[in-house]
Amino acid sequence: MVSRSIVELKSDINTICSLQSLNNTMAKEGYQKVANKKDLPEGGLFKVEPQDRHIVLSMVNGKVYAMDAVCSHEGGPLEEGSLDGYNLTCPWHYAIFDVRNAKVSDQTVWATDLDSYQVEVDEESGDIYVNLEAGEKGKDKISTQPSAKEEVPETTQQLQEQRRRQDDSGKPSHFNLRLLEKQKVDGTDIMSFKFAKLDEEGQQQQQGQNGKKQLEYSAGQFAFFDIGGVYNDPEGPIRHFTITSSPTEDFIMISTRIRDTPYKKRLSSLEENTTMVKVRGPEGKFTLHEDHSKPAVFLSGGIGVTPFRSMIKYAIVKQLPIKIIMFDSNRNENNILYKKEFDEFAGINKNLKIVYTITEEKEGKSGEEQPAQTPSLSSSNSGTAAWNGERGRIDRAMLARYLSDNDLKDSIFYICGPPVMIKAMQNLIENELQIPKERIKIEEFTGY
Numbered sequence: 001m002v003s004r005s006i007v008e009l010k011s012d013i014n015t016i017c018s019l020q021s022l023n024n025t026m027a028k029e030g031y032q033k034v035a036n037k038k039d040l041p042e043g044g045l046f047k048v049e050p051q052d053r054h055i056v057l058s059m060v061n062g063k064v065y066a067m068d069a070v071c072s073h074e075g076g077p078l079e080e081g082s083l084d085g086y087n088l089t090c091p092w093h094y095a096i097f098d099v100r101n102a103k104v105s106d107q108t109v110w111a112t113d114l115d116s117y118q119v120e121v122d123e124e125s126g127d128i129y130v131n132l133e134a135g136e137k138g139k140d141k142i143s144t145q146p147s148a149k150e151e152v153p154e155t156t157q158q159l160q161e162q163r164r165r166q167d168d169s170g171k172p173s174h175f176n177l178r179l180l181e182k183q184k185v186d187g188t189d190i191m192s193f194k195f196a197k198l199d200e201e202g203q204q205q206q207q208g209q210n211g212k213k214q215l216e217y218s219a220g221q222f223a224f225f226d227i228g229g230v231y232n233d234p235e236g237p238i239r240h241f242t243i244t245s246s247p248t249e250d251f252i253m254i255s256t257r258i259r260d261t262p263y264k265k266r267l268s269s270l271e272e273n274t275t276m277v278k279v280r281g282p283e284g285k286f287t288l289h290e291d292h293s294k295p296a297v298f299l300s301g302g303i304g305v306t307p308f309r310s311m312i313k314y315a316i317v318k319q320l321p322i323k324i325i326m327f328d329s330n331r332n333e334n335n336i337l338y339k340k341e342f343d344e345f346a347g348i349n350k351n352l353k354i355v356y357t358i359t360e361e362k363e364g365k366s367g368e369e370q371p372a373q374t375p376s377l378s379s380s381n382s383g384t385a386a387w388n389g390e391r392g393r394i395d396r397a398m399l400a401r402y403l404s405d406n407d408l409k410d411s412i413f414y415i416c417g418p419p420v421m422i423k424a425m426q427n428l429i430e431n432e433l434q435i436p437k438e439r440i441k442i443e444e445f446t447g448y
């Protein structure tokens, strides 16, 4: 009896010593206890945040792995992804990472490699330790890898932060929306899609009016659309689009060019009324400023007009006391999106002025200077009537024809369009007109 107790005592002492030594070793080498094996079932994912790092743990074949939890593409939450063998798939656009070394799969090159971390598990207690020391993590990677914090770009951190805020506020961010209607814009390769605003398979705890949650957003924001059935698109199976409808409307509308890509082909073929799409959002800060005493000057290039349609409709319906002047530049008359609507809005609201300009040279008059004219508010969108709006790209002289000194002094300038147009407008506003950066908002149009 006595000798058995001594054996047991020895065993206990050994266990304590070995645990003590494990703890000491880990403390020395920069390991930190982050979780316990009971938090992590086989094939499971578990997020931990030691020292403000975002790390996802995974368990495959009884072994624990640790890697960055923020997707290198656009900040997707990898702990909400799916694990298949060693492959962890991001829930947002399905980038695939190998949990053993955090490298991205060759099939999903729109994301880049993340960092992995060394893991030790105390088999007695089940405690999981992760090595957080810079230079020690990612043993399968080269030692010049930056730390996890440096690896996460600012925009990714912002997106992650925004997502966390949405989650914290309980505001729903994932929706299953029904496609109500799709419409081709005559004479263009643009199509508009209207979706129901109400979620059809929402979580019960997030139910709102009518027993369902709905996508609430600010005019000018965007959302991610997962339409399913998209394969081998080099940009991935999900796209983000500006929401071009106003929050005051009872549908969600997007407009986009239909190009020869797997995503766009699939989008254009979706069946009205029967198709459900997964939408995540809203996101983005390209929204109308709150001090309505300052005018808004919108500089739009082509289909970059989509956030402005949302803001203008919202301002009109809400009767906001704000002056809006939009310069809408398009290749030709046929390409002016929402023109009929804009003209109606401008007809009923004196605070709104829209200046259309077309950049394509007139047939047979190539290179000729066109006289400056007041834009027509009644031009036909068919392209058959004579054009009596502005011609040429938006420039200093054109702005001067429509903006007063006070407008230039106080306005907030919004720029949205393709990258080349944005660069030109930025140069015009910042360098030529010397408008301070705090009064300029820029959004690269993302719906191509």
Ligand code: FES
Pocket (backbone or CB within 6 Å): 071, 072, 073, 074, 075, 076, 090, 091, 092, 093, 094, 095, 111
């Ligand atoms: S955010 Fe992960 S793939 Fe886009």
